[in-house]
Amino acid sequence: xxxxxxxxxxxxxxxxxxVAIGRANAVGLNLSLANWRDIFLAITDTMSEERAAPDVxxxxxxxxxxxxxxxxxxxxxxxxxVIYDPAIARIVLVIRSRDPDAQPAIVPKVTPPLKGKxxxxxxxxx
Numbered sequence: 001x002x003x004x005x006x007x008x009x010x011x012x013x014x015x016x017x018x019v020a021i022g023r024a025n026a027v028g029l030n031l032s033l034a035n036w037r038d039i040f041l042a043i044t045d046t047m048s049e050e051r052a053a054p055d056v057x058x059x060x061x062x063x064x065x066x067x068x069x070x071x072x073x074x075x076x077x078x079x080x081x082v083i084y085d086p087a088i089a090r091i092v093l094v095i096r097s098r099d100p101d102a103q104p105a106i107v108p109k110v111t112p113p114l115k116g117k118x119x120x121x122x123x124x125x126x
Contacts, residue, residue, distance in 0.1 A: 015040040020092055023093060029094065039053075039075075042056040043058045043091075055075065055076060058072070059071065067085065069086060081094075
């Protein structure tokens, strides 16, 4: 069962929400379960003297609404921000760097033009 959870990425949910994992994949990060674990540990390491994730650093940026915290994460060759929710001890969102060269742009899926009744309904509601 554990192998199945790791292969589907569901085990990563304990460190990060499905939204955070999906957003990371959308911006090209494709983080492994070990990466999510290290990010989580880097955030919680700031509260103790010991470092459980030596290759990842987390810097507190500030509070966000609903009790969340924004953290800047630095992994070798990658840097991005995450929203961490201390109430549930989970990373809930990944935020792309503002530097356009730091992360690949999100490219929307190409959608074919609507035809027929669907297009008519949309135009009627505009």
